[in-house]
Amino acid sequence: MRPVADPVVTGTGVALPGARCAADLLALTYGSARPVPEPWPSRDRDTRFKDRATRLALMAGEAALTAAGLLDAGGPTVPGEEVGVIVSSNLGTLDTVCRVTETLDRDGPAALRVVNLPNACSNATASSVAIRFALHGINLTLCNGATSGLDALGWAALALATARARRLLVIGVEPAGPAARHCAGASGTLDGAAALVLESADAAAGRGRATLTGYARRTNADAAIAAAAAAAGPAGRATGCGLWLPPQEGAIGVGAVCHPDTPEDRAARAARAPRPGFDPGRRDRDTEGDSHHPDGIGYATVCDLGRALPPASGAFGVLQCVAATAWITAGTPAGVPPTALAVAGGGRADDAAAALLLSAAHHAGAPDEGEE
């Protein structure tokens, strides 16, 4: 895919214990989550009948829309027809469906609460977000396994390039309700959401610090990375890669059974990480200090959210890009390319891998990176 003009990230938001904002994702380490506020996720009069995934998505979505300047006093600051919603979640409706199943088995349909029934619908979260914020643009729900979050951003870029929308709120969410926890097994599952607002360059009008320069989904990580680099074009490749966000192991995929990857799988995937077409960046800091990433690969810094968070499944790619946006926005040291590469999927339980490139936006008249 080669968008007409690279879309711009104009706002981000998170709803995640341990992270108050996007920048906190960069500092997360596994087990560092702050105490979970009770009840989590929060519930108010408007959301008392919403499922867990929807409440998480509303929290992250509101933060991202506000940060983008698209929300004021609860309503959109631009025509609602211009703003669409894309939600990625693999387990979002599972709790509701399992609860309805149990009630049907035990007591029959008369025992079902009507107010809860819409939550069994696969697009309940995306629709609820649109209803809450009066967003009449395109409304999509993707359930695409481990790559789903990056795929959602890829679809957003395509929708902007084809003028289906001018602005899109992209949300990745996974709720840790009882059924989702059961499905996730011993590895657990994320209980949170991340969101970002992606706008066409024209709509962004100079706002935003990061652009989505390339995305691809292929049968393996190598092919996806190469295709994303190709989509970014020569200018995108020339900047190299300053931040690498590797895939997460053991998340819910679309294979037959969810398997945690073995150390051998991890090593093999890390060894594949050097990307054809990328200039090696200076590897001056490795946030995890781990040893399974080989020397000499084309990145300067690693943000391994997959190790910092429980399996995030359909939310993972959005979390990666929210973190990458924070990293780009903070500015990069001299010599480090302001480009982030996020990769998801590619494990044994996954049917595919996806890769996405974010780079610093270059606005006419904008200050240099790091000057804000």
Add this chain to the structure above:
Amino acid sequence: MTQVLITGAGAVSCLGAGVEAMWQALCAAPGSRPLRAADPGARMPLPLVYRAPVGTGPGGRASRLAVMAAREAVGDAGLDDTDHARSAVVIGTGGGNADHWERPLDPGRTDTTPFPVASAVAAALGAGGGATCVSNACSAGGFALAIAVDMIRSGEADVVLAGGAEAYSRVGLGCFNRMRAVDPHACRPFHRDRAGTILGEGAAVLVLESAGHARRRGAARHYATLAGSGWSCDAHHLTAPGPDGAQIRRAMTAALTDAGAPADAVGCVVPHGTGTRLNDVVESEALGAVFGERLARLPLYSLKALTGHTAGAAGALGVLTAALILDRRTVPPNVPLGAEQDAQCPVSLPQEVPVPLVGRHAMANAFAFGGNNVSLVLEGRTP
């Protein structure tokens, strides 16, 4: 703009397996009665469903339906192994493999996502261009086709296998029973006594292909061009359409614009028409706003009167029906309503005999809970 052709098609529904079986059933307009769900656990007042023939085998029921339709579509298009390997897959489904997760969960089993339908199609057919599962409830199949068109137009893919699939869902049926949204007799869109919808099983998969690719590989034929789509969201209510139909109207108008077709070029509409009271009225009014006084003469083909509401497959089956209507230049007779058509739905539903198609274009609508609307416009072959 890249022209996107429908070069192959596959379908399975209560009308049978295969596109020709479907077309024969449409032309026969036999009237159609739902069956009792083959599920001992469906303990509810109206356990009715339009069941589709689906074989046994690995994978969930929705995946198997989708693979059946996809195999037929690929064979119909005459794609070779090289084309397979490069094809992308986009499949819409509302409930996914409901048979795999609508049960008390086995404590010893941890499962994968309920939505592997697109991935199953890609694996079964060796399609390596990426698989995407769209889960926009009852408009998912329509969105999948619209997305596939955008992929081809943008140059991301030359060939996409796209469509929708839906299988029986105990939860879906239970919820509709609880909402008293199941008609006790049949799915009767635009009928004055309609009392809700009846869900159906089915799948439709189309081979969408850039005209250039089809020409280079010597594709034998194409049914129609998938010329445009329009997308919108009511943002009104999770289960009720926006009463003014403004966003439905916007989707239809945008689809016509995208296709470069004036409203008077449309010779037939396959409406969303589910048999729920408000939806049919709102859609009729929106059609009136788009097509004006011509609505009284514009033939509609009410597919769900035969297939039931196939949810995530409905949009794809609707587009396939529109493609067949353009291909055969014939609008099949609707299931007879006679004087029992709702006066609040003043649409034209030709009955008893087929009607020759007039016009180069056809439209198919797919709407969903949450107000997720997509309209698609198809263009027939040049005579």
